[in-house]
Amino acid sequence: MPSKVILAINAGSSSVKVSVFTYTTPTADPTELAVIEVAGLTAPPATLKYARGDQHIKGQELKEVEGQEGAYEYILKHLTEDEGLQELKHPDDIEFACHRVVHGGDYDKPTRIDQDTYHHLEALSDLAPLHNAGALTIVKAVHEKCPKASNVAFFDNAFHQTLPLAARTYAIDQKIAKRNKLRKYGFHGLSYAFITRAVATHLQKPTKDLNIIALHLGSGCSACAIQNGESIGTSMGLTPLAGLPGATRSGDVDPSLIFHFTHDAGKPSRKSAKGMHITEAEQILNKESGWGAITGTTDFGVISSKAAQGDETCKLAFDIMVDRIADFVGSYYVKLGGKVDALVFAGGIGEKGAQLRQAVVRKAACLGFELDEGKNGAPLEDEVVVDIGRQGARHTVLVCQTDEQSEMARECAQEADSLRRPA
Ligand SMILES: Nc1ncnc2c1ncn2[C@@H]1O[C@H](COP(=O)(O)OP(=O)(O)O)[C@@H](O)[C@H]1O
Numbered sequence: 195m196p197s198k199v200i201l202a203i204n205a206g207s208s209s210v211k212v213s214v215f216t217y218t219t220p221t222a223d224p225t226e227l228a229v230i231e232v233a234g235l236t237a238p239p240a241t242l243k244y245a246r247g248d249q250h251i252k253g254q255e256l257k258e259v260e261g262q263e264g265a266y267e268y269i270l271k272h273l274t275e276d277e278g279l280q281e282l283k284h285p286d287d288i289e290f291a292c293h294r295v296v297h298g299g300d301y302d303k304p305t306r307i308d309q310d311t312y313h314h315l316e317a318l319s320d321l322a323p324l325h326n327a328g329a330l331t332i333v334k335a336v337h338e339k340c341p342k343a344s345n346v347a348f349f350d351n352a353f354h355q356t357l358p359l360a361a362r363t364y365a366i367d368q369k370i371a372k373r374n375k376l377r378k379y380g381f382h383g384l385s386y387a388f389i390t391r392a393v394a395t396h397l398q399k400p401t402k403d404l405n406i407i408a409l410h411l412g413s414g415c416s417a418c419a420i421q422n423g424e425s426i427g428t429s430m431g432l433t434p435l436a437g438l439p440g441a442t443r444s445g446d447v448d449p450s451l452i453f454h455f456t457h458d459a460g461k462p463s464r465k466s467a468k469g470m471h472i473t474e475a476e477q478i479l480n481k482e483s484g485w486g487a488i489t490g491t492t493d494f495g496v497i498s499s500k501a502a503q504g505d506e507t508c509k510l511a512f513d514i515m516v517d518r519i520a521d522f523v524g525s526y527y528v529k530l531g532g533k534v535d536a537l538v539f540a541g542g543i544g545e546k547g548a549q550l551r552q553a554v555v556r557k558a559a560c561l562g563f564e565l566d567e568g569k570n571g572a573p574l575e576d577e578v579v580v581d582i583g584r585q586g587a588r589h590t591v592l593v594c595q596t597d598e599q600s601e602m603a604r605e606c607a608q609e610a611d612s613l614r615r616p617a
């Protein structure tokens with residue numbers, strides 16, 4: 195029997211990550227065969243990372259690759275040409291292509307993408323200007339190049355369906371809010387779903403009893419208060435712009451600020467990509483702000499080391515992040531009534547940024563979070579969850595190597611029968 199390949203595709207704002215899985219039965223977790231990532235899309239040249247068995251490529255520059263669609267084309271070619279990846283020799287070997295779709299509006303569960311869903315998701319593109327359009331170009335590319343695959347969308351806002359009414363409602367006219375669906379959706383949900391399960395397993399607790407403050411810190415950054423395994427508060431809002439700053443995003447500002455920043459706030463952005471209808475205000479706050487605008491680099495690793503060497507601009511960007519993250523840790527501690535099993539760091543910065551973790555945890559020391567500095571500074575090995583807290587401290591601090599692709603693949607294998615395209 196031919197093996198069934200699941201390709202899980204995660205189009206982030208600065209990277210495209212694809213993992214290749216096979217699966218056999220709906221009960222076993224899919225087996226990961228390879229992981230490939232094209233990163234640095236906001237700071238060209240893009241770079242390649244590839245891991246399959248003993249084969250590892252890291253940091254190879256890809257001068258010709260641009261944008262999420264270009265990254266996907268490169269990835270598919272690389273995978274099908276890898277002699278060692280027997281299971282994926284031809285695009286037709288792919289049974290399911292799972293797509294991380296950041297904004298799913300009212301969609302609350304994995305959904306096969308047909309023409310109708312595609313158009314619904316297209317209409318939501320303006321609400322996730324750095325994400326949806328890129329993901330949809332990949333959906334199109336899969337449709338054209340892998341016609342036998344079933345395309346399934348996994349929504350980044352679905353995990354936050356459990357937000358209590360008050361937490362998801364903006365203090366605006368409710369008639370208009372309802373008509374225009376203006377509410378907090380929240381994102382990074384595939385990551386938070388993965389983190390919840392992985393941390394519950396690590397702490398040997400049932401998911402339904404897990405209470406954590408989780409931080410997903412990557413090119414986009416967010417915080418989430420998770421009570422009894424469910425999201426009860428999260429920092430992103432109607433769009434992934436709200437809350438914490440990101441590589442090119444401002445995060446929360448006074449909503450009036452933009453009208454003092456530019457007189458053209460409401461005009462259509464001249465720079466917005468084809469098919470997108472965003473204003474100058476959305477362009478500036480999503481793509482021309484954040485730590486990239488302050489320092490000139492979108493790489494938070496560079497900012498952290500320069501800040502440590504005394505570069506004042508990088509120190510300011512670093513301190514802004516620490517200040518804003520600490521605000522959410524404090525507020526979510528209250529939301530959870532002080533019943534917190536762990537503070538969890540995840541995402542590119544959460545996993546690699548020892549310096550940032552140290553600064554955040556120091557600020558939260560009054561709540562009982564403390565680090566074991568040796569463990570915090572040690573490079574991560576293969577474990578999914580690592581305890582970096584001081585033994586004996588009131589609260590635990592963890593790093594979780596989150597994996598949105600494996601979250602999608604797991605759900606896909608479980609629901610394979612209902613998600614498969616009719617023959
Ligand atoms: N050593 C490091 N220390 C802190 N941050 C880092 C380090 N290396 C990479 N990063 C940050 O991680 C980001 C990528 O995070 P990731 O979660 O993969 O992003 P994406 O939003 O594209 O999914 C990079 O843009 C960079 O800012």
Ligand SMILES: CC(=O)OP(=O)(O)O
Pocket residue numbers: 205206207208296350381382412413414415434
């Ligand atoms: C929702 C979001 O901001 O995602 P990413 O961090 O992958 O850009």
Ligand SMILES: [Mg+2]
Pocket residue numbers: 206207412413
């Ligand atoms: Mg990401």
